[in-house]
Amino acid sequence: MRPPPAATSDARPLVYLVGNPNAGKTTLFNRLAGTRARTGNYPGVTVERRASKWSIGKRDVELVDLPGTYSLSASSPEEQIAVNALLRDRPAVVVVVLDTTSLQRGLYLALQVCESGLPTVVALNMMDEARAAGLSVDYARLGALLGATVVPLVASKDEGIDALTEAISASLDGRAPNTAPRVALDDATEADVAAVAVVAADTLHVDANKARAWAAWALLSVEDRDELGDVPASLRDAARARQLAARAAGRDLDLALVGARYAFLDRAVDAAVSQAPVLARSRTDRLDAVLVHPVLGLLVFATVMYLVFEGLFRGSEPAMQLIEGGVSATQELVLNMLGPGPLRDLLVDGVIAGVGNVVVFVPQIGLLFFLLGLLEDSGYLARVAFVIDRLMKVVGLHGKTFVPLLSGFACAIPAVMATRTISSRKDRLVTMLALPFMSCSARLPIYALVIATVFAGERPIAGVFSVGAVVLFSMYVLSVVATLGVAAVLRRTVLRGPRPTFVLELPPYRLPLMRNLLRSTWDRVRAFLVDAGTIILAMTIVLWAVLSFPKSATVEAEHERERTAAHAQLRDAALESRLAAIDDDEAATQLEHSAAGRLGKLVEPAIAPLGMDWRIGIGVIGSFAAREVFVSTLGIVFGIGASADEKSSSLRERLRDARRGDGSRLMTPLSGVALMVFFVLACQCMSTLAVVRRESGSWKWPLLMLTYMSVLAYVVTLGVYQVGIALGWGVG
Amino acid sequence: MLKSDINSGVPADAPTTPLHELPLGVAARVRDVGCERLVRRRLLELGLLPGTPIEVVRRAPLGDPLELRVRGYRLSIRADEARAIAVERIASPDVVALAALHVEQA
Numbered sequence: 001m002r003p004p005p006a007a008t009s010d011a012r013p014l015v016y017l018v019g020n021p022n023a024g025k026t027t028l029f030n031r032l033a034g035t036r037a038r039t040g041n042y043p044g045v046t047v048e049r050r051a052s053k054w055s056i057g058k059r060d061v062e063l064v065d066l067p068g069t070y071s072l073s074a075s076s077p078e079e080q081i082a083v084n085a086l087l088r089d090r091p092a093v094v095v096v097v098l099d100t101t102s103l104q105r106g107l108y109l110a111l112q113v114c115e116s117g118l119p120t121v122v123a124l125n126m127m128d129e130a131r132a133a134g135l136s137v138d139y140a141r142l143g144a145l146l147g148a149t150v151v152p153l154v155a156s157k158d159e160g161i162d163a164l165t166e167a168i169s170a171s172l173d174g175r176a177p178n179t180a181p182r183v184a185l186d187d188a189t190e191a192d193v194a195a196v197a198v199v200a201a202d203t204l205h206v207d208a209n210k211a212r213a214w215a216a217w218a219l220l221s222v223e224d225r226d227e228l229g230d231v232p233a234s235l236r237d238a239a240r241a242r243q244l245a246a247r248a249a250g251r252d253l254d255l256a257l258v259g260a261r262y263a264f265l266d267r268a269v270d271a272a273v274s275q276a277p278v279l280a281r282s283r284t285d286r287l288d289a290v291l292v293h294p295v296l297g298l299l300v301f302a303t304v305m306y307l308v309f310e311g312l313f314r315g316s317e318p319a320m321q322l323i324e325g326g327v328s329a330t331q332e333l334v335l336n337m338l339g340p341g342p343l344r345d346l347l348v349d350g351v352i353a354g355v356g357n358v359v360v361f362v363p364q365i366g367l368l369f370f371l372l373g374l375l376e377d378s379g380y381l382a383r384v385a386f387v388i389d390r391l392m393k394v395v396g397l398h399g400k401t402f403v404p405l406l407s408g409f410a411c412a413i414p415a416v417m418a419t420r421t422i423s424s425r426k427d428r429l430v431t432m433l434a435l436p437f438m439s440c441s442a443r444l445p446i447y448a449l450v451i452a453t454v455f456a457g458e459r460p461i462a463g464v465f466s467v468g469a470v471v472l473f474s475m476y477v478l479s480v481v482a483t484l485g486v487a488a489v490l491r492r493t494v495l496r497g498p499r500p501t502f503v504l505e506l507p508p509y510r511l512p513l514m515r516n517l518l519r520s521t522w523d524r525v526r527a528f529l530v531d532a533g534t535i536i537l538a539m540t541i542v543l544w545a546v547l548s549f550p551k552s553a554t555v556e557a558e559h560e561r562e563r564t565a566a567h568a569q570l571r572d573a574a575l576e577s578r579l580a581a582i583d584d585d586e587a588a589t590q591l592e593h594s595a596a597g598r599l600g601k602l603v604e605p606a607i608a609p610l611g612m613d614w615r616i617g618i619g620v621i622g623s624f625a626a627r628e629v630f631v632s633t634l635g636i637v638f639g640i641g642a643s644a645d646e647k648s649s650s651l652r653e654r655l656r657d658a659r660r661g662d663g664s665r666l667m668t669p670l671s672g673v674a675l676m677v678f679f680v681l682a683c684q685c686m687s688t689l690a691v692v693r694r695e696s697g698s699w700k701w702p703l704l705m706l707t708y709m710s711v712l713a714y715v716v717t718l719g720v721y722q723v724g725i726a727l728g729w730g731v732g
Numbered sequence: 733m734l735k736s737d738i739n740s741g742v743p744a745d746a747p748t749t750p751l752h753e754l755p756l757g758v759a760a761r762v763r764d765v766g767c768e769r770l771v772r773r774r775l776l777e778l779g780l781l782p783g784t785p786i787e788v789v790r791r792a793p794l795g796d797p798l799e800l801r802v803r804g805y806r807l808s809i810r811a812d813e814a815r816a817i818a819v820e821r822i823a824s825p826d827v828v829a830l831a832a833l834h835v836e837q838a
Contacts, residue, residue, distance in 0.1 A: 071777040075770055102805035105779050220773060254769070258776040284806075288790075288799075297793045386808050390794035393810070399797075501771045501813060502797055503778070506806040 012062040013172060014089060015054065018082060018113065019097035020106050021068035022379075022507040024125040026050075028097055028155040029065040030519050032165075037065075039523045047078050048420070050523075057169050061092065070105065072112045072213075073220040077229045078425050083217055084230075087116060087210055093171040095121045095164070097153070100130035100137070101508065103273065107265050110146065115216075117180040117209030119171040120148035123164055127152040129508070134276030142272035147179040156513055180209040183264045188249070189256040192219060192242040199238040216257055219243060284379070284508040292383055301387045304380065305406060308371050312364060312410040313441060319363035327356030345548060346541070354540030357626060357687065358533040361413045362525055368407055368414040369524040370517055375403075376421065377512035382504055389502055395484045396491045398422065398502055401431040405483065408438030412688045413532075416695055417524060426497045432695060433495075433705050434487035436688050439479035439680060442627040446679050447472055449631050449646040453655045454672035471673065479680050482712070494704070528691065535690035543625050543686070545595075547618075547633075552593040559586040580641075588639040596621045610678065610714070611671030611721040613660050623684045630679070669730030674721040682713035749821065752798065752814035754788050760819040762786055767816045775817075779803045786819060 019025035029037070033052030042049050047067050054063040066082050074080040086094060094113050098106025103124075110122045124130070124137060143150040149167040153160040170176045185193060196215035200206065204214060218239035221228060246253040290296050331348045338344040375381040381403070389399030400422045407415035415435050422428040451468040458467035491497075559582055566578045591597050600617035607617050615637045622633030631651070635644025638654040645651075658666035683689070689702040696702070724730055748763045762784045765772050780786065780802055789799040789806065797810040 070774070073773065073777065099805075102803060104803050105805060108777060108779065223769070254773050254776060255765075255781070258773070259781055262779060262781055292790065292793065292799070294793045301793075382808075386792050386797060386799065387794070389808075389810070390792060390796045393796070502808065502810045503771065503774050503813070504797075504808045505778075506799060506808050508806075 012053070012060050013092035015056075015061045015063050015168060015172075016066055016085060016089075016091040016094045017064065017097060018066045018086070018094060018109065019068060019125075020070055020099060020102075020109060020505075022505060023068070023097050023099040023106060024153075024155045025068060025097040026065060026520075027513060027516055028095075028123070028125070028153070028164075029063065030516055031155060031158065031161060033063055033065075037519075037523075039527060042081055047081055048523075048527075056165060056172070059172070061172070064091075069109065071109060072217055074217075074228060075221065075223070076227050076425055080228060080230075086113060086118060087206070087213060087217075088204075091118060093121060093168050094118045095123055095168060096148075097123045097125050097155070099126050099507075100124040100135065100152075101126055101133060103130070103135070104262065104265050104269060107146075107269070108261060110148070111181070111183070111261055111265060112213065112216075114146045114148050114181055115183065115209065116213035117178070117207065119174075119176060119178045120146070121164065121167045121171055121176070122146060122148050122150045123153040123155075123160070124150060125153045125155050127160070128154045128157070133282075136274055138272040142268060143177065145181065145268040145272060147177060147181045149176045156510075181264070183260050185260050186256060188246070188251055189253065189260070192246060192253065193257075196235070196238045196242055199234050203232040203234050215239070219253060220257055282508070287509050288383075288506075291380070292387060297383075297387060301384065304375075304384070305403075308368075308375075308403070309406055309409065311371055312368050312407060312414070316363035316367050316410075320360055323356065323360050323363070327352060327360075342548075346544070349548070350541040350544040351537075353544065353625075354537040357540050358529065358536045361411070361528065361687065364411050365414045365417060365528055366521050366525050368410075368418060369521045372403065372418055372421065373517040373520045374512055377510065377516060379507045379509040381421065382506050385502075385504055386506060393502075395488050397430070397487055398424065398427045399504070401427060404431050405435050405438060408435040408440060408483070411440050411442070412436045412438065412685065413528070413691050416688065416691045417528065419695065426491075426495045429696060429701065430487050430490045430495050432692055433490055433701060434483045436683060436685065436692075436705065436709065437479050437482040437486060437681065439476050440627075442685070443475075443679055445628040445631050445646040446623075447475055447676055449634075449651070449655075450667075450672040450676050452646070453652045453667050454669045456652075458669075471676070475676055475680050478677065482681060486708070486712075527694070531694040532687065532690040535693065536687050539686040539690070540625055543622070546599075547591065547594055547596045547622060549594060551590055555586065555589045555593060559589075581639075584636075584639045584641045587636050587641065591618060591636050609722060610717045611668075611674040612678075613658075613666055615658070616666075616675065620678075620682075620684065623679075624686050626687065627679060627684050630684075670721060670724040673730065674717050674724070677720050678713050678717040680713075681709060681716055683709035746820040748818040750815050751786070751788065751800075751817040751819050752811040754819055754821075756788050756790060759785060759787050759822045761822060762817065763820050764818040765816070766818065767813050771813055775809075775813075778807060780807075780817070785822070788814075 017025050017029055029050065029052075032054055036054075037050055037052040040049050050065040052063045054061050064085070066085055067078070069079065069082045072083045072086065074083055085091070096106070096110040096113055098110060100106070110120065114120050122143070124139075137150075137152070139150040139152065149171065151160060151163050151167050153164055155161075167176065171178070193212055193215045196218055197208070197211040200214035200218070201208065201211035204211070206214065214235065218231070218235050219242060222231065222236050222239045222243070224240070243253060291300050331352050334344065334347050334352065338347070372381070375384065384403060385399030387399070388402045392399050392401055401419075403421065404415045404418040407418050412435060415438070416432050419428045419432045422431060451471055455468045455471060460466050461470055562582050563579060566575060566582065570578050596618050597614075599621060600614040603617050604614040607613075612620070615634070618637050619630045619633045623630035631646050632642045632644055634655070635648070635651055636642050638651060638658070640648070640650050640654060655667045660666055683706045689706060692702040692705060693699055749760070754760055762780055762782055764782060765775050765780055767775065784802060787801045789801050791798055792808075797808050798814050800807045800809065
């Protein structure tokens, strides 16, 4: 059975906020909840749950922000959250927030809530815009027709909050009107609803109104092969039988149920709402004339996307450098405070490095979600999807997948988190699982090192293009091809489903509220730190242990003897440099003795056909912490210390001089390209796995991702190296 | 009024056009939504019902999807879905129908 709703173990009355996307529900929630909001996930699904204790008058209630939706009917577990919350959790009051400028569409959701007999307050949000459009509403009249309290609201300007609070309070006290409206159905449809309602009342033990609500829900939602979870079999069967009978009789049950509700609403709106005809062009029309113009629109799109990418890529750099500097300084501090030993190593290379590995992502995540919030709340994010959908459709994706994929060029961690803006679960998973192929910024140091090592002396192609630049560009092309190809394959295999459709509201342009932007940015950062961060920290410590143990006492003693000898023979600068060389050599020899070193040698036969040797193997193991760690791990392996970076000429020289067991050169242009191809395709990033685990809600998806990325990387790299060998290309 | 009753005087024999062929900016009424069930249910629940006034505002810069105006808001769907929606032009511009298309702030 479904687990009980989270965080309501204390018996505070539940107040639920429901509403269409873009109706200002979150603005209202943030306004009411202030800083007390808690964020978590609904069990088993990838949808976020936001709740808060809220003091209303003298009592405390549990305020819950339900996911935005246009209707209670559902075709996936994600969409079932709203219906289950409303019809199973027994909320004390439901607040329906709707955008008054698209009144009927919002009222369609409100009517479903009212029909189920729940105490309902309907907040007509964005009333200022509606008034400006000549709309005037008789709230009492509309409330009487819906059996609810109807109040005007401008959540963004804090107008109407008091009246809304008072209405909720009255509802909690049972002082508000609460008579479920009855939507008139034609006789045959009425018979269907009544029959299914009997079954619903029996199996779910609910009152007559809720039973009818369940019946209408099941008749609209259930299908032969749907993905709904936890629908009682008897309810499902009853609804299915009635659907089939209706179809056999040539009746259109979906249209009858939806049409009856809209007919009810049309009459209610006729009676309670009047509108002076205003046919002037709206602000949104004027903006759209430029922003989605056939030519200008593409320019605007390219500019905005460039700015987002540039902001993510470069804007976060100073903060990241600051964090990295802070981590090094802390490591330095601990190194000087504690004597050498395993504890110091654990603190420095395990714990502090691990915390650094987590915190270093914060600037990018914060920046991306701030920019994403800006785009979403202003209304432009929907236009991004609108403009680019045609291209994404070619690979079986949806316009909304574009921004997360683009962000993947900077870093997969924030990009995976950005898939939250994709509403369809399957589209979201496909995007999440494919985007780690996008060539992220952490791969750049590897490309830079390899290119500088093996292509430094090459003559430019056609006299202009340096070989290194062409190779680098090819890696980016390969990453895009891999991303889109894998997405297309996933869509047709493990995540097969109905053809993705594109039904997207283009909301009016509105000014984003800073308070909402900061709130959603902080929520994302915190969720990352708490959920993914702990996994990343734990993995860093494990990886440190693998790279450090077991230690060889013989090696230690040998180097200790060398140090003593050096002290006896040398002085000052000569002594310092000799000691540093001994340290580096000891680190390299100890790494060779560690579990990672043994593993590197163990897998050498498997990776030799890829052009790698055991030393590269250790680098690959080390790079699982983060791809750029490959470079510093190689620094240790080649005995020049962990401070080596991609610009280090001594590391390049050691790599150029390195020989395999058979005496041939380790780094040839071919083995260099093979190594880069490997890093384009391989899932060498535990943080990505941690964040996919967090966002997909299970270990199944990150493990699948690790498997197919590793297999693909191995097979393609093998192909590149072996074909290259056979053709005799780049081996010299 | 925001009126758009299901049976608001559409002659049953008026000629219909698939929505993706409706010229931009021409007011029409929905006659029939014929998409695959899941999409159809979503469109119905979003208020695209037989009799509802509708207008194609523009096409996306790359030609697809379409931007529709319906019940005072903007909705985007692909031409693939629009193909299955039959509409008929509103012969003489109908003030009520036009008002139902434009509800937001001037």
